[in-house]
Amino acid sequence: MTDLRGLKVAVLGAISWPTPPPGYGPWEQVAYNIARGMASRGIDVTLFATANSTSPGKLASVVPVGLNEDPALNGEVWTELHVASCFARAHEFDLIHNNLDWKPLLYALAAPVLPPVVTTVHGFSSPQILGAYYAGAARSFFCSISDADRDPGLSYLATTYNGIDPAEWTFRDRAGDYLLFFARFHPEKGAHLAIDIAKRAGVRLKMAGIPHDEAYFRELVAPHVDGDAVQLLGHVGGKARDELVGGALALVHMTTRPERFGLTLIEAMACGTPVLGARMGSIPEIVVDGVTGFLCDGVADAVAKVPSLAALSRHACREHVESAFSLDRMTGRYIDAYAEALRLRTPPPPTAEQARWRRHDWWDRPMAFTDIPPRPPHAVESAEPR
Numbered sequence: 001m002t003d004l005r006g007l008k009v010a011v012l013g014a015i016s017w018p019t020p021p022p023g024y025g026p027w028e029q030v031a032y033n034i035a036r037g038m039a040s041r042g043i044d045v046t047l048f049a050t051a052n053s054t055s056p057g058k059l060a061s062v063v064p065v066g067l068n069e070d071p072a073l074n075g076e077v078w079t080e081l082h083v084a085s086c087f088a089r090a091h092e093f094d095l096i097h098n099n100l101d102w103k104p105l106l107y108a109l110a111a112p113v114l115p116p117v118v119t120t121v122h123g124f125s126s127p128q129i130l131g132a133y134y135a136g137a138a139r140s141f142f143c144s145i146s147d148a149d150r151d152p153g154l155s156y157l158a159t160t161y162n163g164i165d166p167a168e169w170t171f172r173d174r175a176g177d178y179l180l181f182f183a184r185f186h187p188e189k190g191a192h193l194a195i196d197i198a199k200r201a202g203v204r205l206k207m208a209g210i211p212h213d214e215a216y217f218r219e220l221v222a223p224h225v226d227g228d229a230v231q232l233l234g235h236v237g238g239k240a241r242d243e244l245v246g247g248a249l250a251l252v253h254m255t256t257r258p259e260r261f262g263l264t265l266i267e268a269m270a271c272g273t274p275v276l277g278a279r280m281g282s283i284p285e286i287v288v289d290g291v292t293g294f295l296c297d298g299v300a301d302a303v304a305k306v307p308s309l310a311a312l313s314r315h316a317c318r319e320h321v322e323s324a325f326s327l328d329r330m331t332g333r334y335i336d337a338y339a340e341a342l343r344l345r346t347p348p349p350p351t352a353e354q355a356r357w358r359r360h361d362w363w364d365r366p367m368a369f370t371d372i373p374p375r376p377p378h379a380v381e382s383a384e385p386r
Contacts, residue, residue, distance in 0.1 A: 002335045003041075008093045010046050010095070011048065013031030013049045015063045015079065020033075034120075034330070038056075047060070050063045051063065060089070087111060090113075098118065098120070102133060119143070126372065130365075144160070148285060149368060153354050155348065162325070166270045166326060169270035169271050173314050179205045180268075184210055186212040187216050188256050188257040189255060197254065199229065200299070208236040249306075252302070254299070256278075259280070260368050272315065274292055274293035291312070
């Protein structure tokens with residue numbers, strides 16, 4: 001086991017919500033879990049988050065509250081101030097761990113002297129964001145959160161699956177009598193497919209989450225909510241979340257685009273609840289088909305597998321999380337990645353194949369882009385970075 005005790009690490013987190021978040025906020029939750037795991041291994045951690053956050057180590061903040069908690073806060077301004085506050089102190093750290101997407105990469109490019117930077121890619125929002133990642137590859141190492149969510153133009157130190165503390169989730173050995181959808185309401189998360197599956201299978205559906213696409217929610221979700229066959233619970237957190245997830249027959253995660261990771265999948269399995277998921281993206285890496293859930297090739301396939309859910313071993317679901325997706329396992333993966341970044345100091349130049357992909361049309365990637373705008377008619381294909 002790699003020992004990096006005493007290493008000074010800055011964990012740069014997201015600021016949409018406090019860290020850890022009271023409910024929704026996967027990026028904030030993962031940043032907290034990383035900081036917590038590092039502190040448990042004797043690493044000197046400084047978490048850059050909102051002022052109303054809690055840190056397992058030191059807390060550094062310039063943003064008073066989460067951006068989603070105060071609409072009067074200008075997200076662009078406060079995000080820049082947040083990132084700048086971290087890089088202004090770069091000389092104090094042995095390594096910076098970026099969990100805030102692409103903007104910190106630009107600060108890394110502009111800094112003449114910098115400790116190694118490791119960026120966890122939590123997902124690519126659109127094709128054009130790849131330009132920032134390709135440029136930033138000269139100064140930052142990358143970790144992916146699944147093998148499926150890797151861009152062929154980048155090199156990666158490791159796949160560092162997200163991890164949770166199973167002890168924080170109550171194991172229940174008895175299957176519930178309802179299906180559960182627990183995600184933000186956006187077309188890519190497939191709430192409309194979960195409704196279709198539950199209705200066709202004749203099983204109640206409980207839905208929890210926050211609207212992300214208001215038109216989608218209004219047109220394809222809300223009309224089906226009747227308080228009985230389809231129940232809308234809204235935001236659910238804390239003990240109620242644990243009870244809701246653990247009491248389900250299965251978590252339905254029939255995404256319409258490749259999933260990047262899916263934190264709710266491992267939370268469900270930690271409770272013993274299997275997953276009924278789409279066979280795409282990271283889901284086949286997380287769910288053991290026929291053991292901790294079922295991988296499905298469409299609505300009809302999912303409906304056919306609903307009757308078999310209760311027979312799955314809920315103990316197997318829990319054990320799978322404990323062995324593959326625990327907080328300790330994630331921490332170990334990151335520590336090994338840190339050690340390699342410290343050994344190399346700076347990222348290697350792109351291989352010929354990576355350079356070819358960087359020059360290629362970015363719109364043809366098999367990535368889980370949240371937004372895929374039309375390709376600009378006068379866009380110049382990416383040139384190999386100098």
